[in-house]
Structure formats: C-alpha cells, structure tokens
Amino acid sequence: MTATGLQILTLDLHDINSGDLHFQEINETLAYSYAEVNKIRTLSTTGTTAGNDIDGLLYTPTLPAGVCDQAAQYIPRNATHTYDLPQKVELHLMALAPWIDANCTLAYLQAVRTQNVYAFLFYLPDNGTSIPPAANDAVWSLKDGGRWKRSSYFPVYAIPGMVGQTLMTQLSIYSGNVTGVPNGHELANLYSPSDYIRLAGEVNTERVNRLPSLWVFLLIVLGIVLFIIASTSFSMHWIQRRRRDRLRRRVVTGEVDLEALGIRKLKVPQEVLDQMPIYHYTGPPSKEIESPSLAHIGMVETRNVPSAQQSLASPVSDTFSQSQTSTTQHFLQPTCAICLDDFISNNSMVRELPCRHIFHPECIDPFMRENSSLCPMCKKTVLPKGYCPANITNVMVRREHMVRRLRDRVPAEEQLPQEGSLPRVRDAVRTAVTGGRRVFSAPVRSSSRPVDVELQDTATGMPLSAPRPASAHGTPTATVTGDGRPCAASPEPPPPPEDPNEAENRRDYPRQRASAVIDSQQAVVDNAIQAEDARRSRWRKAVGRVWPGLA
C-alpha cells in the first residue's frame, strides 16, 4: 500500500549466537534516528498489505563486480552490507540504494532477489529534499513497461536524495563494532560488546480504515439513497397495487359504492342498461291514477295495491318486503319521477332498475349514461354485482381510505333523533361503531333497513338526505305517527297545502336536524377530500408517483 512516512532508528541486536535474535531500540539521544512523513513516494506496492508497517534492518546491497560501477561513488565503502549483519538468523532486511539508471536499478533488484528483503528504498542522487517525482514519472522508468514492479516480491519506495545520502552516510557509521559507533563508549556500557548496533527502517503505510476519498463516498451515499428509493418505491407500488385490487374486489362484491361515497361519478354503459328489463307498464287500478293529487306524489298509491292492503295491520316493513319479494308484483309507481308523467297502463314502456324503481327508458337512460349510476329515487347503485365500473386508481384508493377514516371519526353520539328510521343516521352510527367497514351507500342500506322507509320517504317527494319540507305535501299526519315511526297509513286525501300545520313542522324538525347533521358529515368528507386535493402541490404529485400512497 502507499507509504505515508519513513522512520529510521538504531537498534542493538544481541544474543545472536544462540540463534535467537533479541533487539532493543537505542535511545535517540545516544544514536541516530530519523522520521519523516509524506516525503516518501511509493513506486511499487508488491507484497504489502494495507495498514501493515514494513520494517527491516537497513543495508545496501552488493552488486556483482563490473555491474553499475558508477554506483560506488555514492556508496561509502564501509556502508552496511549483508556481511556486516548477523548471519545466523533470518533477518528482515530493507535495502537502500541510489537510483542511477535503469541498468543499475535492475541490477540492484536482481542482487536482492535471494535476500530476505521486505522493502527497497531508492533515492535519486541529486541532493533533493522534496518528495521524489510521482511513480508514473519517466525518471522511474526501467523501459520494461513496469514489469519489474510485478516481478519483484517486495515493495519499492523512493525517498528524497538528501535523505538517501544521509542514510547512506549513517549506514557507513553504524556498520562496525559497538565501540566504533558514535557514543560508542556509553553504548558499550549499556550493551554487550559483541552486539551489533545497526540502523533499521520502518515504512508506515496507509491505515486500512482510512475514509475513501470524497467522491467515492458521495457515490456510495448516492447509491444507497437510490437503492432505498428504488426499494421503497417498489414496495409501495406493490402495496398500492394490492390496495387497488382489494378496493376493486370490494367494489365488485358491492361492499363499496364508489359513487355513493362521492369518490367518483360513475356512468352506466348502454350495455348494462340494456340488461335491465323493459316492459309494458301494467299499473295500479285506474282509479288511483284518476286522482291527480295522488298521482304526482309518487308512491302513496302503492300502498293501495291489493297485496299491500292485505297486511295493512302489520308493520309496513313486512308489507313491503312482501310486496317486494313477490315475483308477480312489480314495484308499482304510477309516475315517472324524472318527467313526472304518469305511466299509462298497458301503453307506457318502462325500464325497471335493480332496485325495482321504474322509469321511462327515454328518461332514465340518458340520466344513467351521462349523470349517475345511482337510482334517482333511492340512490342505490344500478350497477350489477361483479361489475367494476372504472379503473381503480390510486386516487380512488386514497379517497376511499379518507372517507373511511373520516367515517370512523363520526361520533356515534352525534345528535341521534328518536326516529331511528333515518337510514343514513343508522348507517353512520354503524359505520362509526364497526370501524367503517360499511358505507352509507345504498347497497348496505337496502339490506339493512325496511323498504318502507324508502317508500315513505318517496311519498313525501323528498330525498332521504335532505331536510324535510315543513309540511310535506300530502303526507304529514298520515305517515308519521306519534313515535315518529313511519306507518302504513291509508292514503287520505292530502290536506290542502294552505293548511297551516305548525305542530307537524315542529315534529319534523328533529328529522331535519338529523338530516342536516348527516349532510354536514357528508360535507365534511367532501370538503376534506377537496381540500386534500388542493393541497397536493406538483412536487407532492411527483412524490406520489414514486411512492404511491405516501403523498
């Protein structure tokens, strides 16, 4: 690995003869030492491992005679050679030589090949003091394309010329007996005279846990971020897909009605409309139709049909579930609620919706095709089960979720009127209680409450969800009994509209209130959805595309 510094110190080697090498660092006040950082250039890293310092006794290799004779001028005769070092033990060595030219260097590298060299220090004999040229500089070319770096088994470093010269001089000083070196007499007192006092080098290399350079670091961070984005995006897309599938299933099973929840306006394709029966109207007894005041108030006459009258004494819900389950008795309406025209018996063609309300096909078809999939009378969806009317989008999933969440928040104690017949209140309460699995929508309603409510309601000519008129035409005392339950009153002629009916107004008030409460809940849902949509800025939409369900 790349060298970061060089230390030279003086060692005392003793007890050589036992074949066991003991060495001791000599205090720098008594002997030579040198340390320098960042002035060493790495030419070859062969044989090094990251973070490990390389050390060895410093010496200068001996060239064969006649090879690179000019090297001799840089190397003192008595510089430490292999023969100046203890011979009996395997020593870690560090070679030092001047870099004169390619031939000399190759000769040096060849010369140390048989020796236990751990590193080779070269210096340019130019007395330079700065860090030597970079490893790819032409100075270091051996004209073999760098093959020498691979063929040697040790790392090669370059040190400044001045340092090299100094070390070479020191090698000549510390090559003889203990007494022959500087401060030899003191050292002789400390160490055995048979010891060797020699220089050793230590090349410090980069720590392995060094931080990678900045751009590598950034790339790694970027990669991690991208990976996190990709994996979360993938998983959220997957989750969203599952949510869409689940919503689609619930739509198909009729558990969720997208339009009744205000999630999406739905239209009914003509093919679906074509599947609903069209037949000649065979209306109620003609005497009912003769009465114009009854004709335009909708379903009141229905109560007069024979099957209904049979069980007039029983609660109206029974009456009407009977009339509804009866296969022979279609859901009798004398009037088309859209054009307000009376059906003409055996003449008018009528289309019957799944909720059994009937209309002129020319009235209901455009409405279904262009406006809504809900029955105009009862707001029950006309779409058949198993039919998914629209592509389920993430937005729809989100809205459905919001609607459900808001429903969950609707407090159950919200001003419940005594007349429990208001279906939306009941549904709201059930929704609040059961965790919002159910919805207000007509499919649930139809299964959970008596049909008579619808009829009674229709009789007033007003929607369930809207506050009642103060005195609904033709209905007041007849359809609401003292306890507020709608009942099967026999159709009396409606009181003249001018007739003041303040008491009835008052009795109707709680119902209006309840309707208004429900309305305001619906408004809360709608407003929240709209506000939420408005809040979704462009960047949030972009985020939503990457992480659906997040934004």
Add this chain to the structure above:
Amino acid sequence: MSNNQKRIGKEFQECTQTPPKGCTVKLVDESNLLKWEIIMDGPEGSIYEGGHFKLLLTLPNDYPFKPPVLNFQTKVYHPNITNDEKGSMCLGMLRADEWKPPNKIINVLKMARGLLEAPNPDDAVETSIAEQYKNDRKGFEKTAKDWTKKYASGK
C-alpha cells in the same frame, strides 16, 4: 330536451295552481322556463313575518338531473343565506351530490320556507350570524326583524 321542458312546465303549473303556502310563483321572462321569480312571505309567527322576500330560482339546462339554484334577491338576515348580493341559500337537497331527480321545485320552496321558520345554525353559511343565533338569540331576532322591515316590507 322536450322531456325536461314538459316536466318544468308541469312543475310550474303545479306551483302556480297550488302554490306552496305563502309563495307566489311566476316566470321572470315568459319565454324562459328556466328562471322563476318567487315572492315568499315570511312565515307567520316567525321573525320574518310580514316580509315579502323575492327569490330567483334558476334551473339548469339538464334539470332535473342537476339541482336548481335558489337565490334570495331580498336581503335577509339568516344564518343559512349568504349575506351578499347573491343571497345563495344553503339547502342540503340542492347540493349536486344530494340532488335527486324526483325532487320537485315545490318541495324546494317548502323547504326554503321551513328554513326561514327554523334556521339551522349548525349548517350555516354565515357563521357570524349562526354564532349570534346560538348565543344571542334576542339580538339575532332584533336584527332579523329590522332587516325584514327595512328590506322586505315593501312589495
């Protein structure tokens, strides 16, 4: 849409022949069935008694699939009626998602009158009036009566 003209005509006929209590209905322009002018008398016993309120009912082209719009042209001090030149009335049944084609204009008018009689401060459009209605009924009634006298007493 002949169907729709027929229905509107029928409803108009109903409203003129058997008008809802305290209401007189006529067309703003005889040739246009979609704009109705209604004079509504303040309900007896209510704070609006004695007032004659002029209302404009506008029917959309695709009535009865879309709800009509009801505006008070006479200024009226009421929590559910906007206090501006439009005088829009907040009626749940008139909201697009609540509207059902079987609803009839005569019922809309009855309900509007019912709302004059019994304001619904919880679903108000004028929140300050609704606050006053809830907390300072006397002050509310006084202002409403004053306004009725000031704006709605003349024909």
